[in-house]
Amino acid sequence: MPERKEVYDAIEGELSYQKALVKQQDFNTVKTVGEYLACLGVYLRKAEDAWNDESDHGENRPSLQQMRKIAALAVSCMEQHGAPTRDVSDLEKRLPK
Numbered sequence: 256m257p258e259r260k261e262v263y264d265a266i267e268g269e270l271s272y273q274k275a276l277v278k279q280q281d282f283n284t285v286k287t288v289g290e291y292l293a294c295l296g297v298y299l300r301k302a303e304d305a306w307n308d309e310s311d312h313g314e315n316r317p318s319l320q321q322m323r324k325i326a327a328l329a330v331s332c333m334e335q336h337g338a339p340t341r342d343v344s345d346l347e348k349r350l351p352k
Contacts, residue, residue, distance in 0.1 A: 269327035
């Protein structure tokens with residue numbers, strides 16, 4: 256199982272790749288949260304399709320490549336529109352007693 260640092264490194268690499276593409280394609284407009292949600296939906300369907308493909312069962316690499324893209328898109332959205340933090344003060348109320 257990969258360490259969290261490896262996961263974050265993969266996301267960081269995808270962010271760098273996406274930023275390079277944006278510069279190359281000269282997209283200077285900020286996407287709305289809704290546009291990000293639409294993009295996330297597209298890549299989620301691609302991940303599901305890759306997972307459902309018989310050749311993917313067992314390895315999951317094609318699905319995980321899409322998950323990397325999904326994570327980077329979510330990070331990009333929060334970089335542009337804000338990243339609300341989780342309020343953990345109510346955690347005790349949610350945990351079973």
